Amino acid sequence: AQSVAQPEDQVNVAEGNPLTVKCTYSVSGNPYLFWYVQYPNRGLQFLLKYITGDNLVKGSYGFEAEFNKSQTSFHLKKPSALVSDSALYFCAVRDGGDNFNKFYFGSGTKLNVKP
Amino acid sequence: NAGVTQTPKFRVLKTGQSMTLLCAQDMNHEYMYWYRQDPGMGLRLIHYSVGEGTTAKGEVPDGYNVSRLKKQNFLLGLESAAPSQTSVYFCASSSGRITEAFFGQGTRLTVV
Numbered sequence: 001a002q003s004v005a006q007p008e009d010q011v012n013v014a015e016g017n018p019l020t021v022k023c024t025y026s027v028s029g030n031p032y033l034f035w036y037v038q039y040p041n042r043g044l045q046f047l048l049k050y051i052t053g054d055n056l057v058k059g060s061y062g063f064e065a066e067f068n069k070s071q072t073s074f075h076l077k078k079p080s081a082l083v084s085d086s087a088l089y090f091c092a093v094r095d096g097g098d099n100f101n102k103f104y105f106g107s108g109t110k111l112n113v114k115p
Numbered sequence: 116n117a118g119v120t121q122t123p124k125f126r127v128l129k130t131g132q133s134m135t136l137l138c139a140q141d142m143n144h145e146y147m148y149w150y151r152q153d154p155g156m157g158l159r160l161i162h163y164s165v166g167e168g169t170t171a172k173g174e175v176p177d178g179y180n181v182s183r184l185k186k187q188n189f190l191l192g193l194e195s196a197a198p199s200q201t202s203v204y205f206c207a208s209s210s211g212r213i214t215e216a217f218f219g220q221g222t223r224l225t226v227v
Contacts, residue, residue: 006157009155032212032213034215034216036218041221042220042221043119043205043218043219043220043221044158044205044207044216044218045218046215046216046217049215051213090157090158092216094212094213096212096213101146101163101165101171101212102148102160102163102173103148103160103207103209103216104160105150105157105158105159106157107155107156107157108157
């Protein structure tokens with residue numbers, strides 16, 4: 001069955017420090033992976049995606065993510081966190097196999113960046 | 116440059132009442148989705164559509180119906196609202212199999 005896991009409900013980091021938000025997935029076919037950010041009372045905004053090619057993907061606002069096929073992971077990273085990065089982050093996967101019509105979302109990770 | 120627009124943004128219903136949530140997209144996308152967001156549960160897919168005139172069930176379809184009579188619109192209906200349907204509802208659209216989804220601003224629905 002297709003699924004996405006975000007093992008941390010909350011991540012706390014000091015401004016200026018690197019941040020990592022974890023995501024693991026399970027799909028039957030090739031994975032198409034996405035990260036979204038949600039600010040309070042707003043919809044989800046697309047950050048970046050991995051479809052194929054280079055395992056390190058760069059996206060909006062200085063975020064990047066690393067695809068690791070052997071560990072079935074797609075962790076979100078940023079070298080230097082900003083207070084304005086504080087938000088709810090969602091990992092999503094689209095199955096390149098039988099269930100390609102659907103996006104599967106993780107439960108979300110709340111990122112708190114403290115000054 | 117509207118993108119995905121949801122109507123209404125807020126609504127309070129009494130148990131047993133019905134309502135329709137409207138989602139409109141101006142990007143000519145084929146795929147459209149309805150999700151609900153509940154604390155600690157992320158986004159759960161209610162129904163989706165892969166093109167005009169088509170609909171399919173997602174993870175949590177019970178108590179909801181949908182229609183996609185026009186490509187740009189995807190309607191979500193609640194025939195008899197229940198308190199368990201209190202949630203934030205998001206509509207999204209995408210152009211193809213490997214493309215990202217674009218989300219609306221959400222509808223906060225409370226059923227009392």
